[in-house]
Amino acid sequence: MARILAIDYGVKRTGIAVTDELQIIASGLTTVATSELLPFLKKYFSDENVELVLLGEPKQMNNMASQSEEGIQKFLKKFREQFPEKELKRVDERFTSKMAVQTMIDSGLKKKKRQNKALVDEISATIILQSYLYKL
Template sequence: MSRILALDYGVKRTGIAVTDEMQIIASGLTTVATKELLPFLEKYFKEENVELVLVGEPKQMDASASESEVLIQEFLKKFTEKFPQMDLKRVDERFTSKMAFQSMIDSGIKKKKRRDKALVDEISATIILQTYLYK
């Protein structure tokens, strides 16, 4: 089988999570500077067999698109031009940052480490992936 990769796309950083090849376990992979995201993905796709990329879909409480959706749409256009064969799906990402922060508290991560926004982004990507897997 092949992996599923999830992105928590942000203006500065993008959190990335991936499944194992059996698509059972979702794990945080890394956080990448958003300007380096496409080159990172190109390298990753050459090294790993990925069949699907999930991109978080930020929404307001009333289910309308968030302000950052404009930037995500620009990224999606570039992504589909660069990787036309790759399946792409969107996943509602409401509350993932709050859930990520709470999971850090629950797992006993020290306060100083919880300020690491890159770690929050990576955990958020993992939650996006888990949401998709366990639907």
């Protein structure tokens, strides 16, 4: 089997999470500057077998697209041009940032570490991936 990779896309930084090769465990991989996301993915795809990419879909409470969707659509177009062979699915990412912060609190991280937005993005990507795996 191959890995599943999840992306929590942001204007400045993007959180990334992956499964193990058996697609059982979701783990945070890293956070990258959004401007470096496509080069990062190119290298990662050349090193690892990834069969599916999940891209967070931010929605408002009324189910309408959030303001960040415009930037995501631009990324999506570039992604599909560079990686036409990769299957990509969108996954609702409502509340993942709040859930990430709560996870950090529950795990006992000090306030200073909880303010690390890169860590919040990575955990958010992991939550996106876990929610997808749970539905399988």
